[in-house]
Amino acid sequence: MKHISMKTTGWKTAAAVALAALTGLASSAAQADATLDKVKQRGKIVIGVDGASPPFGVLDPATGKVGGFQTELGADIAKRLGVTLETVPVTASTRVQFLQAGKVDLLIANIQWTQERSEILSYAPTPYNLVGGAAMVSKQSGIKRWEDLKGKVACVSQGSNFAKPLQDTYGAVVKGLRNIPESLLALKGGSCDASVHIQPALYETLHGPNGKEWNDFELATSDQLIPSPTVIWTRRNEADTRAFVDGVIQDWLKTGLLVKEADRYGVPADYLKQATAQAQTGKFDSAPPEAQAKP
Secondary structure, three states, X not given: OOOOOOOOOOOOEEOHHHHHHHHHHHHOOOOOOHHHHHHHHHOEEEEEEEOOOOOOOEEOOOOOXXXXXXXXXXXXXXXXXXXXXXXXXXXXXXXXXXXHOOOOOEEEOOOEOOHHHHOOOEEOOOOOEEEEEEEEEEOOOOOOOHHHHOOOEEEEEOOOOOHHHHHHOOOOEEXXXXXXXXXXXXXXXXXXXXXXXXXXXXXXHHHOOOHHHHOOEEEOOOOOEEEEEEOOEEOOXXXXXXXXXXXXXHHHHHHOHHHHHHHXXXXXXXXXXXXXXXXXXXXXEOOOOOOOOOO
């Protein structure tokens, strides 16, 4: 299976020494953090994940529950804490609100690092993936480059970090919809010229079990839009939770668990294989430093 190439710009690789302190904190399983204390007291951790959004979230029709790549990662965190896992499906418009309001303890929901998000939330700095945007278009559209979207209607999820570059850099007319399924329906119905979302989700749409429904569509270009580190998000001022989760992610990389689960669920693993090999030498990528909180 050929996957789209990734361009890693805008963030840098950090040596293991830079993150050794975080790893040390993580290995102590954190004691003072209020969130971790509450999780252990209730015997359950609540994690926000994407809904039925293959390959990351896979809906089990028999139970109505969402499983998949993100749920497996959440289950491993729960196991390490000695608690059970509850997953809560979130959308682009609800995920930040759910975390800030305490409805979920963590977010593992394909949310890439952005400066704006880092001003209101915190996160484990070691990425568990690197993901950018892709544009699904009709094969008859003539759209072959991002530049071809100038003056065209590009549908995105509400709150998407792809909206700004689409509008400012490429001159697209951005239309925000609730989620990927609505965006794809709008594309099929002709009310948008391109549906722009994370590349793996659109790849799965085209090549997954229901791919025949999309035979008249394709990805416009192999270049991903602003590929960015995908991180696990926490609330602000939760240093112990942040350190614990960061240590877990680094362990996932060292043991190859991320590649194993990615292969299991059909998540493109090009970046994960590179990061896993790098982890064997004691080096880990890092998202940019946490921004100053908004007043």
